[in-house]
Amino acid sequence: MIRLATIGTSTITERFADAVTAVDGIRIDAVTSRDAARGRAFADRIGVARVSTDLDALLAGGDVDAVYVGSPNGAHAGQAARAIAAGVHVFLEKPATPTAAEFAALVEHARRRGVVVFEGMRNAYDPGLSRVCELLPEIGPVRLASFTYGKRSARYDLVLAGETPNIFDPALAGGALFDLGVYPLSAAIALFGAPNDVAGRLVPVATGADGAGAALLAYDGFVAQIAFSKIGFTARPDEIQGERGTIEIDAITDPREIAVTGLGGIRTVHRVDGAENNMVYEVARFAALVRGEADAAPDHARTLAVLRAVEAIRG
Template sequence: MITLATIGTSTITERFADAVAQTPGIRVDAAYSRDVARARAFADRIGAPGASDDLDGLLATVDAVYVGSPNGLHAEQARAAIRAGVHVFVEKPAAPTASEWDGLVAEAREHDVVLFEGMRNVYDPGLAALRDLLPEVGVVRRVSFAYCQRSARYDLVLAGETPNIFDPALAGGALLDLGVYPLSAAVALFGEPHTVTGLQVPIATGVDGAGSALLG
């Protein structure tokens, strides 16, 4: 039985816990939050027996951890787990920069643990089918990917608040939220670009609320 702890108390973490509950051979033993009362309330909601605000202590009790905290905390918390010898499933984006991700990968190899980022779309059967069909299209000259959605938290920004997803200190913004999906699909199908030109549309909190990128 794989024992697991969750980090973060958002809806996505709750959905992950629901999926774990339907999967044999794995269980959520505890929930972590910097606020122990919030951790306890979340643990009760997902049916986990343990709750803690002591990350290092918690990591000593489980086999694996799910990191679903705000973006800017992912790399730090994943690194703590890796160094504790704990396997890591970290939500996207795993780190704000490529160099931070490379560092996490190197440490995971050094400590012989599994580290993976929750970027499901590049492994979907639909994308695989599209890749298989590309040779039938002929020479591809131009493609366009887009993902647009009004955030449910944008009303908080309009009210003068700074929710985590739009906090520059926590690696918030459109590119590191929805923007990773079209970019990951483009790279998965056509490889890494040689050139990148981009334009961001800033919002009141200082992060990008929208944007476009032209990949060569």
């Protein structure tokens, strides 16, 4: 049994905890938070008895095998490094770290310590994205892809009121690109590999973080358009255009309905059964890596390619 401790008490950490309950061989044994009362309230919500306010003491105790890092993005690298130094496996909420260099350093540190470091990117492990990959040959050579994720954050109202919530705090690596843009970026890189070139623009908000943005990924023979926003929303489907047809995807974050339309206009819909909480797939992958059942090199390569694209967009 893989014994986990969580770092952070946000909504995404609660969603992660729900996913863990659906995966065999892994469980949450402890919650860590700098605020004891907040940690206790969170632990009660997810049904965990143990709460710690001292991460280093918890890591040194020898009774947790792994940590889930769900703290603000800017804290990921430091907390992960402390866990790795203690010989503890690390599951990083996306984005793994603000920079590719930080993640590469963690990968090397984990290799030396003989532990796993892993970024949870739920759509990269979703069976829907695998189905999209299987259908690509039906549309011939890809010429244009367009992926987007726009979801207005309730915390944007705080920004409009003159406040700086964590998710829009540039000092904590907040902003739309880190929070949402990594999903379409990761999908493009999972499907097509690392791009040859990346260009992008960001729309700043009052805090100095980005509220929205777009990017163009250049590949041999085609381009992929990426758009993202936390200050607006979109309900449009995603699309991949090939020379012999087009694939339409209901949502790049969790593809469940994938339609292929050929040049003759015949449209075939493929429906994918998937978990309501598709974080279960990334949790299962992490558990397999910790058990030594898979090689993390492809996971690391995708994460690094995404982070390099993020850096190019940020300029």
